Every structure is written in C-alpha cells, then in structure tokens.
Amino acid sequence: MKPIILQGHERSLTQIVFNAEGDLLFTASKDKIVNAWYTSNGERLGTYNGHNGSVWTVACDSQTRYLLTGAADSTMKLWEVSTGKCLKTWEFLTAVTRVAWSEDDEMALCITEQRTGQPSVIRTFAINLADPAASSSTPLKEIILSGSKATCALWAPLSEHILTGHESGKIAKYDAKTGEEVNAVHESHRANITDIQLSPDGTYFITSSKDKTARIFDSDTLEEMKVFATETPLNSACITPLRPYIILGGGQDAMNVTTTSSRAGKFESRFWHKLFEEEVGRVKGHFGPINTLACHPQGRAYASGAEDGFVRVHWFDESYFRSRPFGDLEPEVEV
Amino acid sequence: MVNPDLSAFSEEDQRDIEAELQEGYAEIEEKYAVDTQQGFENVLVVDNVPLVNESKKDKLIERLRQTFAKAGAPIDEDRVNMPWEGDSNKGFLFLTYPDGAEAEHALRVIDGASFGKNVLHVNRFGDIERFANLPIGEGELPAGWREKAFIEKDHLRSWLGDVAGRDQYITFRDQEVNLWWNGRNGTAEAVKDTDGKPIKNQKWGELYLQWSPLGTHLASLHRVGVALWSGPKLDGPIGVNVLRFTHPGVRLIQFSPCENYLVTWSEEPLGNFENHANAALRETFGPDDEGNQFVIWDVKTQRVLRTFAADQSAQAEGRPQQAWPIFRFSPDDAYVARAQVGSAIQIYELPGMGLLDKKSVKIEGVQDFEWCPMSEKDWANRKAGKGRECMLAYWTPEAQNQPARVNLMAIPSRTVLRSKNLFNVTDCKFYWQNQGDFLCVKVDRHARKAKTKKATFCNLELFRLREKDYPVEVIEHKDYVPTFAWEPSGNRFAIVSTNDPNFGQNVPGAIIKYTVSFYQLDPKKGDFAPIKHLEGKVANTLMWSPRGRHIVLASMGSSQKFDIEFYDLDFTLADTDKREVAEPGANVQQLAIGEHYGVTEISWDPSGRYLASCASSWRSTPEPGFTIWDFKGQQLVHQSQDKFKQFVWRPRPPTLLSKDTQRKIRKELKDFSRQFDEDDAAEENRGSAEKLAQRQREIAEWDAWRARNNARLAEAREALGKELKHAAAGEQEQVSEWVEELIGEETELV
Known part of the structure; x- marks a missing residue:
C-alpha cells in the first residue's frame, strides 16, 4: 500500500474530509488555507483562500457543491467547491471549532469556542441551497452550553438531533429544534473527546479521546457498544465501510514530541477490528501525531493528516479486501 | 505478738499506741526479712x-x-x-x-x-x-495469657500441583495486581481460588511485591509494614496464611534462602513506641530498638529476633552505602552476617542472633564478602552429618606494603582455607556458581602508576572449590569487564567486555560496543578456556536460563537499542550428550533476535522455558508493558499497558524427585511427550473453539442490534418523507488520467 503524500500545507493539519464520491479530499490546516485534492493521484485541485486564522474545521455537502469552513478568525465561511469563491461569511465573537452539514444539506451547525465571558455555543443555520449567499445570518437555534465546552459535533440521522463530544469526556444528544439536552453519557470517556464520526448508515458513531480509548455508541440511545483501548492519546477515529474495521490515530501530545523519538511517539494509524475489539494492524509514516483521519465513503482508501503538515492518502490493496484475520468469521458488510 | 496491757491508757491513747506498734512491727519485719539470696550470693x-x-x-x-x-x-x-x-x-x-x-x-x-x-x-x-516458688502452679497459665485456637494452614505449595506444570506470574499495573498462569504459547489464565474466582487483593497494590525465594509467600509492602500471603488463595486467617510484620516506613525486604527469616529495612529509624496507640508496635518493639533501621524477623513466629542500627560510619567517612542486601544469610539459614567495612565481619547464629563464639571476625580492611552456595549434594552430606562447612569469601584492599587479598574462610571454624594476593586493585566482585563449585572474583584493576584509581582492566580469579587446596586460575583481561555470569549448575561462564573509550562516560547518543565471550572448563587440561567471542555487540546484560545451556543477551539502559538476543550453547548436541567435543565453540548458535522497545528488566521463568521482558513505568520507560518470549526467541505475548509497574515470576523450590527418577524421566521422555502433545492439541482446540464461539456471539449480537436499528431508522425516515441521497454505491467511477511526459528538448539555432 504505497501512500500518496500531499504536501501543500505549511503547518499542522486540523481536519480532513472526503467528498461523498471519494474523488476529492479537503484538508484544513493551521496555515489559514483549505486545499482540495484529487484523491486518485494527489494532484491539487485548488485552494480556498480567505480565512485570517487557523482553519479548525471543514465540511463538504453531499453533492460536492458547497464547502463549509470554520476558523480561528471567528468566522464560518461557505465556499463554492468548483470555483473556490467564498459565497457567505458568518461572523462570531470566538473561534469556530467545528462545522457540519445535515443529512439533506439544508442545515449546518457550528461550534464556537469558549472564552472568558463567552460560553461555548452550538448554532444551527438554514442554508439556501439555490442561492447560498442569500442564506440567513441569524441562527435557527442557539444552544448555549453551561457545563463543559463542546469539542466536536455532528447531526444525527434525520437531522432532528445533534450529537456532541465535550472536553470533560461527556457525550450528549441535543434536540435540534428545542435545544434541549435529550440524553448524555458522562461515565464513558475520562478525558477530552477529540473526534466524533458517524457510521455509513448513521445508526452508530465512533468517538476518540485523550483518555487513550475510542468507543462506539448507539446514535439513538447513546448506549456504549464497543471500547478500543490503546496506549496513546487519540486524536481521531474513523469507521471503514466494506470491512469491519475502525482506524485510530493519535500520539504523544505535540508539545512532548521533541522529547521522544518517533518510535516512542506512536504516530501510527492503528486498524482495529470493530466487533472483536482487537488490533489487526498498523500503518506507519507520519513523524508527528496524527490529528485527523478520514475514510473513503466507499471504503476504498483512507487519509491521515498529522501535526507534521503532511496528508497521506492510502488506497487499500487487494489483499486488504481479501484478508480474513479472524478466519471465516465475517460480520455483515455495511456500505 | 504480745498484746501489752493498754487499759491504763485512755481510749484515744490506746488507739495511737496500737497503731504505733503495728507500724513498728512492719518496719522491723521488713528490716530483718530473710533474703533468700543473702548468704548464698557466692x-x-x-x-x-x-x-x-x-x-x-x-x-x-x-x-x-x-x-x-x-x-x-x-x-x-x-x-x-x-x-x-x-x-x-x-x-x-x-x-x-x-x-x-x-x-x-x-x-x-x-x-x-x-x-x-x-x-x-x-x-x-x-x-x-x-x-x-513462682505464684503460678503447675499446669496453670500466667495472667494475660491469650489462648489461640489452632488453625490449620492451607497447603503452602499447592501451586506446584498444576496438572500442566505451568508457572505463575504477577502483573502489577497502576493499583491493580493480577496473578496469572503462564500457559502454552503465552496464553494467560487468571489464577482462581477453590471457588473459581480469580485471586485478587486490593491491598497488594500499595508499594511493590516480592516472592519469597522458594515461592511460598508473596510479600506485599505497605507503609506500615510487610504482609506475607500464602496458600492456594494467597489469603486466609491472619497469623496463619497471612503473616504481618509491622515496621513503619519499610522500603526493602530480604528473605533468607530457606524462607525462615526476613530482614526489613526502613528509611525512618524506629521510634519510641512505649505509649504508641498501635498495640502491634507497642508489643513488637522495646525501648532497646529505638533508632534502629534493620529488623530481623522469624517468619514462622512473626517475632523480632533482633534489630540493628544503620552503619553510621559509612556516612561519616563519605563512603558509599553498602548495596542491598546488607545482611547476608548462609545458604542453610544457620548464620547471618554483615560486614563492618574496614574492620570486621559480624556473624550471628540463627535463630538466637548471638554473635558466633561471642565475637565478630576481625579482619583489617575487609570490604565485602559473599557466602558460598550449597549444592544438592552438600545438602545431603549436611544431613548425613558430614560434608564441608559453610564458606565465605572476602577481600581486603591494598594497604601499607600489603597486597590486596581474597580469602576463603570456613564458618564456624574460622579457618582460612585459601588466600590469594592481588595487586593494583580498585574493586572486587564475587560471583559464586550456584552449586558452589566455582568462585570467580572479578578484580577491577588500574594501571600501576595511574593517578586515579579508575579501573581500566580486569582479572578473573577462578577458584575451583571441589578440588584439593582450591586451585586458582587467573585470566587476565586487557579490557574492562562490566558483567560476568556463571551458567547455573554448569561449568561455563559468559562475560561482557569493552574497550570503548566512551564506556562509563555517559556520552549522550554514543552506542557502546561490547564483546561477549563464553568460557568453558576444559576437563582434560582442567582450566577454563574461551570457546567463543561475539564482537561488536550492543548487549550489556547477560541472563542465563536457570537450566543452563541457553543465554540471553540484552541491551538495557540505552535509549536507542533494545535488542534481546537468544543463544543456544549446545545447538547441535542432544541433551544427553557429553559436551566433550573438539570444538565446543561451534555449537554456540544464535537462535533469534527480538526487540522490546523500552525494556527495563528481563527474567527467566523458573523452568527456563520462557523469558519475560518488562518495561516498568517506575524506571521511566517510554512504553510500559511486558513481553513473554519462549527460549527460542519467539515472541508470544506483547502487552503495552499504561502505568505498568512490575512483572514477577513465582519461584519454585528445588525438585523433590531423586536423581534416579529424573534420569528415568529423561530416558522415557518420548513416551511422556506423546501424551503431552495430545493434551496440548486438545487444549488448543478447546481454546480456539471457545474463542470462536465468543466471536460468533459477538457477531450475532452486533448484526441483531444493527438490523433493529436500521429498521427503526428506515421507518422514521419514511414517516418524515425523506429519502437518503447516497452516492451511487457499487459502480466504480473510472478515473482516467492524462500524463504528459517530456521526452526530450532540442534547441535549434536558426
């Protein structure tokens, strides 16, 4: 499995996402730009210039028409994918740390950072798909979080609820219309939730945390289904369609990296069996902690973005699809 | 007593006189009381x-x-x-x-x-x-006597009865201590008590754990003292299967070789416990014990035999503290000795803890000593009332025209059996072969006119203890030898030597190369000869298998190299063959090289079948955890665990089988092993069947749960009248790529 290395950022990666077809990859970085790449050969399609601070988050709609980004300059921007034009900007008082599209692309959500005097807020917006520039600047709903701040969020299937991960390790579910907390799990993760990603069919989601574990939860009941315990703080986790695996990434905190060799840093992507909770393999390559992982929507590839400023796109070999590490046992395949 | 007529006096006076008289008699009686001692004091x-x-x-x-x-x-x-x-x-x-x-x-x-x-x-x-004339009659018990019912001890060696002959080990992670059976190919099974519950104890995870030398007791250290746990459950009634030794602040402990005695050391000197709230402290220690740091206990009775103060002179003279164990037991538990550096060795008889012959062994300048171990044969001879005395080796440094000297002394007779003069000595280390057949004194030497006494090369003085007059062979090594190790029960040894100038300099990033050499006793010539040199190794630690033959070389304490090399010294020989071959070095064969990132300790299991390497978070390793290898160097288990602290094999007592029985078993091993192979195969099937069933269950549960959720989601979606817009799955998008290649460039001048 020879990786395609994308060298286009000058600073560490913050979030990467595939589009729905998996032919494009969007990468957000602290160097204030967002890049779009062809996944098949690693050629750069274009750059989205305009943010004036570290871009923390990026999200692509299901038709690959519009791109949402959030940055440390306290704005959320909506871009046209094909032209790189910024169509609309929402301005807030604090940095935007996470954006997400709803299932039908008609709504978006964003999380703004907590700061002295400013609570962490989740806002939802209606997006006018015909003319995004005409979308309303007033949020549909503002959910002001009183407890631990939210670090990541996504829309539950059907877009009636929002699933969030918090700094305290809390996983919560909010009603998107009323803004009420419907359900919450406090006891699962013990530390900061770093990433949250939905399964292909939306019935469950995976969370990664600094407590060195990743967990799978039922997106309806928030019941904890699986636990994957590793020996390193985790920054990201994703679920592979086609094969029953999950991919975990992380490593020593960036501030400690210089004191440890790249061996000790544990900067590998780890493949775990989703059902048996056992590690099946690792992919090396980065020389900094992996900050973000994304899997090809059809399960043909995965990409990792790291503190070292590189994105590595790995197309799976035939052997990946053929291998049966646990014998003939094979759970039902999800696409 | 005469009653004087008092009627002449008034009533009041009568009373006074009577009282006076009474008092007077008492005084007189006291004064003239017959002292039973008096007159017979001579x-x-x-x-x-x-x-x-x-x-x-x-x-x-x-x-x-x-x-x-x-x-x-x-x-x-x-x-x-x-x-x-x-x-x-x-x-x-x-x-x-x-x-x-x-x-x-x-x-x-x-x-x-x-x-x-x-x-x-x-x-x-x-x-x-x-x-x-003591006030207690025959058959009566003194006041304050507490009757204790007799409670039978649980079997102390029940773990040896494991049908599969497995060994046990302990893992200590964070606060959690687990006891495991080490099964075939590294399969671990929790050790269960008779009720089928895994043996666990919250109390074990306080400081650290140690097994007694024969594996009978598990010692757990606590802030208030030491507890010893024994029996099949490693738990039970206090004073029977749980023994407590109260010693506040205890940090180090040491068992005697036969597990009869225990030495504990605490950093804080014992206080005055006369009015202490804790009854155990009040009763255990007396006023004489105040200020002492060492306590020697009788394990069976849990009583203090004697307490000792720390050696103050070392601190005063700025000498480094002696290395633990400071008290050294003779192999038969008959004596315990400690060196009074520079003046004497104090040998105490056990269990009385009186000085042997009431005086210490005065040796001017003595630095260090070590007892000679005993072989099985020595034990048999001892039981029969013959055989050699206990022996110890000690050395004294050079002083005033006197050469440095290594002596062998027999105890209790105190006769010096052998003496060897040495020159230009920096330090001496004693290495006894575990059967007491050989002694190697590694003499670290410095150049004759060197300014500093830093050791730059080494002599190996090899004493042969089973021969008449204890002949000594000297191997002069021109390089420094940091490590030496005898093959257990064998006649070979391995050394690590180096002439790297960076050795001992602590140069960051420098990888020091060592030479590992094996020596063997040539039975014909009767001296030790090198059989193999392995050069350019980074390994600095030697670890012989407890059964001999196999040795592991490991690189420890380095921040870059973590190799573990497995060697077999009799690669082409069968177990029964004599080793007298023309070229013994030809049989030294490397079996495998493994690597355990961040390793801090390695240890063989008592049977010599497995090796455990452990990375303990106490030693600030980058990746705490442990690995189990088989003797061939095959990695069987690797576990990385955050906050992993300790991995300890449970030792075994020596076998009870006679030599004849052992020989018989070895001869009929083929028959036995057929049975074992069958058992192993059955076990493997059962294990994998269990795992398979477990996995099938997991799949079934997962599929059922997903089917349920999917159905519910689809229903809800339909109710909302929404439809999922998915990218067309299945059809692969064909990506074609245009590649332009510049074949050549020509410049034409027009």
Missing part, C-alpha cells in the same frame, strides 16, 4: 551436666574445672559439690566461689558454655528458690 548451680557413673566422677569434675578455667572462672576442687544419687550423679552441681563478685563473673562466662554436646545452664542458688 553459690551457683550448674545444670545440664552429663550423667556419669562412680568411676568417671573425678574425671568429669576435672574436665568441668578445665572448662570453667578456660571460660575465665577457675575454681578449686573442694569448692565443687556434685550431688549423687545411687550410682549416678544428679545432673547438676554447686559451685561455691570465694565471694559474690566472682560468682557473678562466673555466672556470666559459664552460662551457655558448651561442654561436649551439652550446653551448661547456670543460675544463682537464690534464684532456684525463687523460680520454684
């Missing part, structure tokens, strides 16, 4: 005298008088009185010394003296009366 009673008949009477008295005189309390013949009954003496005699002071002195020197096989007991004549 008389002693000597007990435990041998019984003889008339004919030997004079001889006995003569011999006794000699003994007394030798002890320093001579007595005239007419002052000895031996009571006689029938045709035999009564077993005791009276000594009348000229005065009390002399008798006191005699009491001190004669009491406990040995007379032939007997030990003489001496008492004051007056005391005999007093002891006879």
